[in-house]
Amino acid sequence: MSMATALDLNLRAEEPEDQAAIHxxxxxxxxxxxxADGDEQDLVDALRAAGALAISLVAESEGRVVGHVAFSPAVAADGASGWYALGPVSVEPEVQKTGIGSALINSGLDMLRHRNxxxxxxxxxxxxxxxxxxxPAPQCCPGGEPAEYYQLLPMGQPRPDGIIGFHPLFHAAQS
Ligand SMILES: CC(C)(COP(=O)(O)OP(=O)(O)OC[C@H]1O[C@@H](n2cnc3c(N)ncnc32)[C@H](O)[C@@H]1OP(=O)(O)O)[C@@H](O)C(=O)NCCC(=O)NCCS
Structure with missing residues (x-):
């Protein structure tokens, strides 16, 4: 497989026929x-089955899925709506560090901004x-998650103080 370049990389929403390749x-x-927990691929499938894959983008190169990013609804303890969680995000090992992960993440974040x-x-x-x-936003980190790795990106509003948690399936996948 050739190295993916910006020229031959196609970012698009997942289609049903991509599901096995994403897994x-x-x-x-x-x-x-x-x-890794070892079950990240099962988490993607479970989120999809639950209707919780709010955004699922693939990066396609030469007809092959070489990258994927998932976004799911997050849960604000104060009931605020509009929060999302990023992950899992995956790039084919042989083409990592060529910008594919960044392109997927930036594209997904742009879509979130367009959704306000x-x-x-x-x-x-x-x-x-x-x-x-x-x-880093350790003050917003839900129990059971590693606070030193928990991060937050506010979009058009002040940084929150309260807990912003993940879809319950994240915990099911980790247990
Ligand atoms: C993490 C991942 C999605 C990044 O995608 P990518 O296409 O390789 O990354 P990009 O080409 O956009 O960015 C490359 C940069 O990210 C850095 N990087 C990649 N993975 C990293 C990681 N796990 N931790 C820290 N930095 C990382 C590279 O060192 C490089 O840094 P530089 O720009 O300063 O040189 C990809 O490496 C991957 O699939 N990793 C395995 C699965 C995984 O760990 N997912 C994320 C879990 S939080």
Whole structure:
């Protein structure tokens, strides 16, 4: 497979026929990661089955799915609406670090802004997500999540003080 370039990379919403490829890609991408739970691919499937894949984008190169990002509704403890969670996000190992993950994440965040989202949260490496505007927000981190990896990106409103939690399926996948 050739290295993906901006020229031959197509970002689009997932189609039903992408589901198996997304599952396998997610499994391959997370397999070498020490922080992986090993069931990230099942979480994507469970979110979809629950109607909670608010945004699911694939990156296609030469007809093959080489990247995927999922966004799901997040749960604000104060009842505020419009919060989303980013993840899982996966890029084919052989084409990682070529900008595919960034393109998917920026595209998904643009879609959230167009929906007038309140903001987005995630658990991930701050060194990576800082470039998209995510900042640590331990005061908003729900119990059971690693506060040092919890980050938040507000969209058009002040940073919240309250807990912004994940869809319950995230916890089901981790247990
Ligand atoms: C994380 C991931 C989606 C990033 O996608 P990508 O296409 O490789 O990333 P990009 O090309 O957009 O960005 C590359 C940059 O991200 C950094 N980066 C990639 N993965 C990183 C990670 N896990 N932690 C910190 N930095 C990371 C690279 O070092 C590089 O940094 P630089 O721009 O300063 O050189 C991809 O590496 C992946 O699928 N990893 C395995 C699954 C995973 O860990 N998902 C995220 C869990 S929070």
């Amino acid at each position: 396998d890609l997610t499994k391959r991408a997370f397999a070498p990661m020490p922080y 989202a309140a903001g987005c949260v995630l658990v991930g490496n701050p060194d990576y997500y800082h470039r998209f505007g995510f900042r």
